[in-house]
Structures are given as structure tokens and as C-alpha cells.
Amino acid sequence: MGFLGSLFKKKTPAPARPAPPAALSWRTTAVTRETPSSISFEVDATMDFKAGQFVLLRPTAALPWRAYSFSRGPGLPLRLTVKAVPNGAVSPYLTTKLAVGDVLEVKGPYGQFVLPATFQRALFIAGGSGITPFVSMLQAQEKLGWPTPITLLDFNRTATEQILKADLDALLASSGGKLELVHVLDDATSGPKGPPTKDNFLALFAGRENPDVVAMCGPEPMMDLARAVVLERYPGVTLLEEKFSVAHDGDPAGASHQVEFVQDGKSKTFPVKEGEHVLAAARKAGLNMSAGCEMGACGVCRVKVVSGSVQVPDDACLSDGEKADGYALVCVGTVKGDCKIEPAP
Ligand SMILES: Cc1cc2nc3c(=O)[nH]c(=O)nc-3n(C[C@H](O)[C@H](O)[C@H](O)COP(=O)(O)OP(=O)(O)OC[C@H]3O[C@@H](n4cnc5c(N)ncnc54)[C@H](O)[C@@H]3O)c2cc1C
Ligand code: FES
The missing domain is CATH 3.10.20.30 (Beta-grasp domain)
Incomplete structure (x- = not known):
């Protein structure tokens, strides 16, 4: 564009503000125990969403709203998966008390943790319950016929804490080699070993082809570490992040x-x-x-x-x-x- 073009170029107006979403009611139709501390549940509803997005929900009006990612791909029966956070306000309730027939208040879908339409090679890094949006994304890739190679590093403390493992195994089997699934366990006696430290990340990245997209989801400390290592190792990469631990109550002080x-x-x-x-x-x-x-x-x-x-x-x-x-x-x-x-x- 010439000088005059750029001088008189109009600024694109900010997109219109979205309308406040109406709260929906979803009735629970199935509750499945995934691990001792986590459950998945299905509901009697449908929703248009993009793989990687989440809803806000509260099981009763007395409890606060919390975010939960879809743990299945778009177009499949809606499913959410929740891991209990000790002493949390909502997740212990959902993982111990939620029963078939219970009605949840829901708002959404929300979120920008969504893969670009095209990419050459992706690296996914999941920590604990951070695996949920990746199962949704991988099922969406499966529906597309696995167009691109993807490596998933799935970090957990122990094998008993691995969430949605059966879904991941089924995806691996259907992927025809396009999905590489790497389970990283803190207590591993053989195979990749956690926890997610800089050295462990670098060892896992070594010998693998460079991705053009890295997506990561999990608790904040792991994400902070992973971000630094990824940006150093893969400069210029497209980085997508979803933090699962959010400070809900600030600590206002001072002026x-x-x-x-x-x-x-x-x-x-x-x-x-x-x-x-x-x-x-x-x-x-x-x-x-x-x-x-x-x-x-x-x-x-x-x-x-x-x-x-x-x-x-x-x-x-x-x-x-x-x-x-x-x-x-x-x-x-x-x-x-x-x-x-x-x-x-
Ligand atoms: C976009 C998004 C999507 C999410 N999707 C899922 C999902 O699919 N499945 C799922 O189980 N959770 C998911 N979470 C986390 C979820 O929203 C809640 O934060 C979590 O269930 C804890 O809520 P709580 O009310 O039980 O605990 P709170 O009462 O909010 O927190 C209790 C204490 O634990 C800390 N804490 C909160 N969350 C975590 C965490 N994840 N790990 C470690 N410490 C934490 C808090 O800082 C606080 O100190 C998601 C979060 C976000 C932001
Ligand atoms: S209410 Fe502030 S961004 Fe959603």
C-alpha cells in the first residue's frame, strides 16, 4: 500500500459486543467414573461448539460458576470430564455428588483454544485434567480423516490418574500412525518420566520433528514452564494456551x-x-x-x-x-x- 493509502486507511472497527448469553438447563443422563478423583458426565442437550472450547456451569445456584471443556468432539453426544481439586468449591461436589437426573445451569460455549484450520505438524502438551480439550480436538481430527501428524505429551503423576485413556487408545488405533501418544508419568519405572521440568521437556522434544503449532493445557505452573521451553526451542511457533487453574478471588489490597x-x-x-x-x-x-x-x-x-x-x-x-x-x-x-x-x- 502506498503512502496515501496507509495515511487514509480506515481502522477496522472493533467487533460488536456479544450479547450476554442466556443460562441453559442441562439434565445429566450418565455419570462415569474415570479415575478415583475424576468423572465424566453426559447431558440431554446439544450445542454447537468448536473442539477445544468450554462451557461455564454451576450445579446449584449456591455454588460459583466454573469452566469445563468439552471432552468429546463436536457432533458427538456432549460430555464433560471433571477432576476434583482438593478443597475446591465445585469440582469435589461434581465428582462425588453429581447423579443422573441432576440439572445444571450452563452458559457458553466460550474460548479461543481452537486449532487453526490448517497446520503442518502439531505438538500437544497436556497436564492432568488438561487432557479434556485435546480429546475433543483429536476426535475432530479423526472426523477429518487425520490430515496432519500430531504428537501428544500426556503428563500425569501416576497411571491411575490418567483420564480418558480408553478414548486416547481408540484415537491412536484409528489414526494410522498420524497420532503419536506419549504418556509421561512421574512414577514411571520405564518409558518417559515426569514431572514436567525443563530437562524432561527438552528430552521429550529431542529427536522429534519441529511443530508449527504447539497447544498446551493444564495447571498454571506447568504451563509457565512449558511456554518458556517451547518458545526457546521452537521460535516463531504458533502457541495456543489454556490455563485450567484460575484465581477466582483476587486479593485486593492497597490504594x-x-x-x-x-x-x-x-x-x-x-x-x-x-x-x-x-x-x-x-x-x-x-x-x-x-x-x-x-x-x-x-x-x-x-x-x-x-x-x-x-x-x-x-x-x-x-x-x-x-x-x-x-x-x-x-x-x-x-x-x-x-x-x-x-x-x-
Ligand atoms: C477454560 C477452562 C477450562 C477448564 N476445563 C476443565 C475440565 O475440562 N476439567 C476439569 O476438571 N477442570 C477444568 N477446568 C478447571 C475448573 O474450571 C475449576 O477451576 C476446577 O474444577 C476447580 O474448581 P473448584 O471450584 O473445585 O476449585 P476452586 O474453589 O476454584 O479452587 C480451590 C483451590 O485450588 C486451586 N485450583 C483451581 N483449579 C485448579 C486446578 N485445575 N489445578 C490445581 N489447582 C487448582 C485454586 O487456585 C484454589 O486455590 C477448566 C478451567 C478453565 C479456565
Ligand atoms: S464477561 Fe468479561 S470477557 Fe466474558
Whole structure:
């Protein structure tokens, strides 16, 4: 494009804000124990989703919403798989109390943890329950006739904790050599051994062809380590990440700032502490702002920042262009000074 072209090039407008999703009711039709600490369950519903996406659900109105990825490919009977996190608010309930006939409140689907339409070779890195979206992705690849080679590194502490192993074995058998399945166990006496350390990752990458896509899903510490090793070993690779451990309750402390929210000509100002999510502070002040996933994944809570600034984590669903145009997400956004916001168009 010439100088004048770039000078007068119009900025692409930010995509319209999605409507808040209506909560759905799903009735549980089957509950299967996967391992001592995890279950899978099926429901009496259908949903259009992309392999790798998740829903938010809560088993009762008294419990908080939590995210769970589909553990089957699109078009198959819907299934979710949950591993108990000790002392967690929701997962111990689901893994010990969920029964056939129970009704769950559900919102979604959400998420950008989705493979590109085409790629040459993929490396998947899963930790524990982080295997769920990969089973969905692999079943989608199976439906496409296994167009591309994929290596899956499946990290678990012990063989008894391996989730969805029967599904993985069936995928391996159907893949005609396109899927390489590597089980990495902390207590392995033969074969690849964990835990996921830098040396163990490098040993697993050695001797394998370079991927153009790496997708990783699991608890945050493993992901942080894997990201650093992957970017060093495969510079320029397309990296997809889904963190399964999310801080739901921030630890607001320190200074308090004033946020002014302007809507339909009316204005309300409320205090937000450093580290506190703007949406949570707005609710405490009795202000009902639009929200969906409440974890930076859907864009429903997007606002325009009129003055000041709102910090949004890098992995939230806001493009660099939207950030540059002054958009922010209040569900995961925090402030370090006073600011003025209004609903995004
Ligand atoms: C996009 C997405 C998809 C997810 N998909 C699945 C899935 O398919 N299957 C599944 O079992 N889980 C999945 N999770 C995790 C799930 O949403 C919950 O975080 C998990 O079940 C714990 O919820 P809880 O209410 O029991 O624990 P909480 O009450 O939220 O947490 C209790 C404590 O455990 C820590 N914690 C929370 N989650 C984890 C974790 N995964 N590992 C280690 N520590 C943790 C918390 O920081 C907290 O200290 C997903 C998370 C995200 C963000
Ligand atoms: S509510 Fe979904 S991104 Fe904020």
C-alpha cells in the first residue's frame, strides 16, 4: 500500500459486543467414573461448539460458576470430564455428588483454544485434567480423516490418574500412525518420566520433528514452564494456551481508585482497590454491568475507556487492535488510577 493509502486507511472497527448469553438447563443422563478423583458426565442437550472450547456451569445456584471443556468432539453426544481439586468449591461436589437426573445451569460455549484450520505438524502438551480439550480436538481430527501428524505429551503423576485413556487408545488405533501418544508419568519405572521440568521437556522434544503449532493445557505452573521451553526451542511457533487453574478471588489490597461508569447519559462512580476486578467492585457498589463468562473469554463485558486506563491480562480475549483503540474487559480488568468507562458499542 502506498503512502496515501496507509495515511487514509480506515481502522477496522472493533467487533460488536456479544450479547450476554442466556443460562441453559442441562439434565445429566450418565455419570462415569474415570479415575478415583475424576468423572465424566453426559447431558440431554446439544450445542454447537468448536473442539477445544468450554462451557461455564454451576450445579446449584449456591455454588460459583466454573469452566469445563468439552471432552468429546463436536457432533458427538456432549460430555464433560471433571477432576476434583482438593478443597475446591465445585469440582469435589461434581465428582462425588453429581447423579443422573441432576440439572445444571450452563452458559457458553466460550474460548479461543481452537486449532487453526490448517497446520503442518502439531505438538500437544497436556497436564492432568488438561487432557479434556485435546480429546475433543483429536476426535475432530479423526472426523477429518487425520490430515496432519500430531504428537501428544500426556503428563500425569501416576497411571491411575490418567483420564480418558480408553478414548486416547481408540484415537491412536484409528489414526494410522498420524497420532503419536506419549504418556509421561512421574512414577514411571520405564518409558518417559515426569514431572514436567525443563530437562524432561527438552528430552521429550529431542529427536522429534519441529511443530508449527504447539497447544498446551493444564495447571498454571506447568504451563509457565512449558511456554518458556517451547518458545526457546521452537521460535516463531504458533502457541495456543489454556490455563485450567484460575484465581477466582483476587486479593485486593492497597490504594483505592475511583471508576466512573457512564451509561445512557447517567453516571455512577465507585471505588476499586488495586488488584480488584472492576466488575466485582461495580457489583459491590450495586451497579449491574453486562457480563458473561467472567473470566476474560467472551467479550460480553467489554467497555470503552474514556479516560485513565484499565489493565487487562494478555491471555484475555481482547485483540491488540481493541486494546490500542481503548477497549477493556471489566471482568478481569484492574486499575492503578482513577478512570472513566462506558459500555462498548
Ligand atoms: C477454560 C477452562 C477450562 C477448564 N476445563 C476443565 C475440565 O475440562 N476439567 C476439569 O476438571 N477442570 C477444568 N477446568 C478447571 C475448573 O474450571 C475449576 O477451576 C476446577 O474444577 C476447580 O474448581 P473448584 O471450584 O473445585 O476449585 P476452586 O474453589 O476454584 O479452587 C480451590 C483451590 O485450588 C486451586 N485450583 C483451581 N483449579 C485448579 C486446578 N485445575 N489445578 C490445581 N489447582 C487448582 C485454586 O487456585 C484454589 O486455590 C477448566 C478451567 C478453565 C479456565
Ligand atoms: S464477561 Fe466474558 S470477557 Fe468479561
